[in-house]
Amino acid sequence: MRAKDLMTTTVVTVAPEARLADVAHLLADRGISAVPVLGPGGEVQGIVTEADLVRQLASEPAGRPRGWFRALLTQRAADTAKGFARLHGQRARDVMTTELVAVEEDTPSEQIAQLMEERGVKRVPVLRDGKLVGVVSRADLLGLAFGTAAPPDVAVSDARLLRDVERAMREQPWADAYLVFPSVEDGVVTFHGWCRSPDVPRALRVLAESLPGVKDVQMDLREPPGFLLGVP
Numbered sequence: 001m002r003a004k005d006l007m008t009t010t011v012v013t014v015a016p017e018a019r020l021a022d023v024a025h026l027l028a029d030r031g032i033s034a035v036p037v038l039g040p041g042g043e044v045q046g047i048v049t050e051a052d053l054v055r056q057l058a059s060e061p062a063g064r065p066r067g068w069f070r071a072l073l074t075q076r077a078a079d080t081a082k083g084f085a086r087l088h089g090q091r092a093r094d095v096m097t098t099e100l101v102a103v104e105e106d107t108p109s110e111q112i113a114q115l116m117e118e119r120g121v122k123r124v125p126v127l128r129d130g131k132l133v134g135v136v137s138r139a140d141l142l143g144l145a146f147g148t149a150a151p152p153d154v155a156v157s158d159a160r161l162l163r164d165v166e167r168a169m170r171e172q173p174w175a176d177a178y179l180v181f182p183s184v185e186d187g188v189v190t191f192h193g194w195c196r197s198p199d200v201p202r203a204l205r206v207l208a209e210s211l212p213g214v215k216d217v218q219m220d221l222r223e224p225p226g227f228l229l230g231v232p
Helices: 020-030 050-058 068-074 081-088 109-119 138-146 158-170 199-209
Strands: 034-038 044-049 123-128 131-137 180-185 188-194 216-222
Touching (some): 020 050, 034 131, 109 123, 109 138, 158 180, 188 199
Parallel strands (some): 188 216
Antiparallel strands (some): 123 131, 180 188
């Protein structure tokens, strides 16, 4: 999939002149962790995140003692003009992150995930000709990763399910395919036989549950006798 297939298009945004108090209320009311900052022409100028607001909270008026956490966050930040503005500004334009990680509509989901991992960001704006058209978040990628399995009531024959389970087992070196024998009845997969490791049943359950049409998974596994393990 690509960014255009995953992105949220109803994006909450603010203007550069927005007051930080209003931005904070907006984040809390909408249950979001960041808002893009748009210029008058719709261009993305930056993004204000919860971290930017926390940095503001960590700053203390002159003359008041700072705790270690505030001192850690504000250490050397005000040594530059940019750092001073970010610590003491009251508008979105003062504290926003301007070094954006953005993607185009046709950027593949794999590339988006890699960007998020490498740059340590939770969301990326999606741009078209420099204008914001959506946002892809980690939640969108997680929905793609874990929301693609077919629902459990998909009609799949037991014979087809059995073939799918056996094929999936053959692809896994840990599956003990010569000791474990699956059966399927009314969409319920049961693993029979012997299991050499307590980790295998859990993995077998995950393997079966990932297959379309599986309604439930049951275990009928025992510890193998010595002769199966080559023990005299």
